[in-house]
Amino acid sequence: MTATTDQPVGDDILGIGFGPSNLALAIALETEARHGPVRPSARFLERQARFGWHRAMMLPGADMQISFVKDLVSLRDPTNPFSFLNYLHRKGRLIAFLNLKTFNPSRVEYNDYLAWAAEHFAESVAYGEGVEAVHPEIRDGRLAAFRLAGRTESGAVRMRRCRHLVVAAGGDPWIPEPFGRLRGDRRLVHSSWYLPGIAAALGNPRLDGPERRVLVVGGGQSAVEIAVDAGARYPRARIDLAIRAPALKPADDSPFVNEIFDPAAVDRVHGAPEPVRAELIAAHRDTNYAVVDADLIQSFYQTLYEQDVSGETRYRLLRSTRVVAIAPGPAGLAATLRDDVAGTQATKGYDAVICATGYTRAAVPTMLDPLRPFMAAETVDRHYRLPLAPAEPRLSLHLQGFAEASHGLTETLLSILPIRAGEIAATILDLERAARGAIRPAAE
Incomplete structure (x- = not known):
């Protein structure tokens, strides 16, 4: 300026x-x-x-x-x-x-x-x-x-x-590669603008609306909340939740571990030698990063189980899965998903891709x-x-x-x-x- x-x-x-x-x-x-x-x-x-x-x-x-x-x-x-x-x-x-x-x-x-x-x-x-x-x-x-x-x-x-x-x-909202090249495409949404973003990408929810496919990327609380909300907001949508871990992990909120959030913990961390400080922070990452409240995990698991009972699949949990490529097209975003355990990959089309990938x-x-x-x-x-x-x-x-x-x-x-x-x-x-x-x- x-x-x-x-x-x-x-x-x-x-x-x-x-x-x-x-x-x-x-x-x-x-x-x-x-x-x-x-x-x-x-x-x-x-x-x-x-x-x-x-x-x-x-x-x-x-x-x-x-x-x-x-x-x-x-x-x-x-x-x-x-x-x-x-x-x-x-x-x-x-x-x-x-x-x-x-x-x-x-x-x-x-x-x-x-x-x-x-x-x-x-x-x-x-x-x-x-x-x-x-x-x-x-x-x-x-x-x-x-x-x-x-x-x-x-x-x-x-x-x-x-x-x-x-x-x-x-x-700043973190949009990792390969999603970064799609900045500005309304079909790519970060969790920080989820509600207006999903409306811009899919339109207003209607019970008789068209079937939509949505991909949510991320393994933390916001990712699961968004996956559940998108399915409830768009009753005919099919939701894929792609996580890099083999399972959704619960947040550790047990009393001794939770002391890392006490005011006194700041003195303890700040006063530690730098290598020890880094170890302390790393040891407690499962209190906040890429973890989900246990009750939400239980609820989402029950949703997936009830799908098995009914035979109607709207939600899928794609474990050990990474998005290795994504390309825009007139019919949506084509995402190439790699299953790291099976060693396979496939390309699927989505009407919206939501990055619940945190901040930098x-x-x-x-x-x-x-x-x-x-x-x-x-x-x-x-x-x-x-x-x-x-x-x-x-x-x-x-x-x-x-x-x-x-x-x-x-x-x-x-x-x-x-x-x-x-x-x-x-x-x-x-x-x-x-x-x-x-x-x-x-x-x-």
């Missing part, structure tokens, strides 16, 4: 992205500032036109995989008014929710909780504004501030400036590339702060969701949002207090 001479809009703190991570930070900043004289201004930039958390995966019957106690605040402060329990109370559903006898709300309800919390910060969020790059502002040879270059939905250039920057932009996250988002000359390292410290030098001591750059290799599996999940947000807020406010304390005597 070309440079602009417009004077940038200034705030003390800018957050890129306004999903759960920076929403938790907004709450933490408000809470921390309430107890002291330093109240820096904060604004969050969100490219979506309105708040929304995984809206394309709001599937009927899909529940959260974590307890409601792991909300935006409760692990740090159970009395905070932004708790999930207070949300239920404010909505008049607290008693009814208790009657459900569950710790896991529906995904739809949890999204509504997040939106309810986000409403309280509406004046501090610039929706429909994306950030393309972050540039250094240099004074006396040192990094003195950040200048953010972005665009609004209308295409207008917007320049902003801050001393403290928190990036929580999320991961660089250690440092590309929008920060202009700052690389000032990066002392590309790994954040314990408090999620990226080391910068030479830079003003009052400056800070924090990343949320990019440090799994150094902080553990909680980094890309909801498990410890309030703890991480509290640490970042405290770091920023300590810097502001120290700077303002140093400035005040000189002014006097």
Whole structure:
């Protein structure tokens, strides 16, 4: 993007992205500032036109995989008014929710909780504004501030400036080869845009609609949820679920293993030698990656069994199977599937192919590339702060969701949002207090 001479809009703190991570930070900043004289201004930039958390995966019957106690605040402060329990109370559903006898709300309800919390910060969020790059502002040879270059939905250039920057932009949908060459083809859908994508590929569901063939690729929770949903949404569709493993694997949520998601686990992982840290993360991957909740596995297995009883096959689980080639055609997408156990492959036609293949996250988002000359390292410290030098001591750059290799599996999940947000807020406010304390005597 070309440079602009417009004077940038200034705030003390800018957050890129306004999903759960920076929403938790907004709450933490408000809470921390309430107890002291330093109240820096904060604004969050969100490219979506309105708040929304995984809206394309709001599937009927899909529940959260974590307890409601792991909300935006409760692990740090159970009395905070932004708790999930207070949300239920404010909505008049607290008693009814208790009657459900569950710790896991529906995904739809949890999204509504997040939106309810986000409403309280509406004046501090610039929706429909994306950030393309972050540039250094240099004074006396040192990094003195950040200048953010972005665009609004209308295409207008917007320049902003801050001393403290928190990036929580999320991961990028991963579409592996050979699917990458089909980007832009509406018949190829990633799970991150599943609901609008499947509608664009197959049209509106109808009981008397044409028979459709759908291929879902992936062996995790989202893949199975999508396979089940697509079959229910399109009653005449035939669904193939291709997994590279020999079987769907259950997520390990047993108590001792689940401690990897405790706040204390971040200290344990971060403090370990690098090879040990990698072993710890690898040893716990079956808590989160390419695994499925046991009850969903049981339900899907029962569906396949009932097909055997009835003799009508709509769902197929293709085990040890890889898509080795895919080609577009007027009648659909031709996918070549290889059975690694049998050593055979066959080409089948599909009306839609859905990649439930997860996300990629660089250690440092590309929008920060202009700052690389000032990066002392590309790994954040314990408090999620990226080391910068030479830079003003009052400056800070924090990343949320990019440090799994150094902080553990909680980094890309909801498990410890309030703890991480509290640490970042405290770091920023300590810097502001120290700077303002140093400035005040000189002014006097």
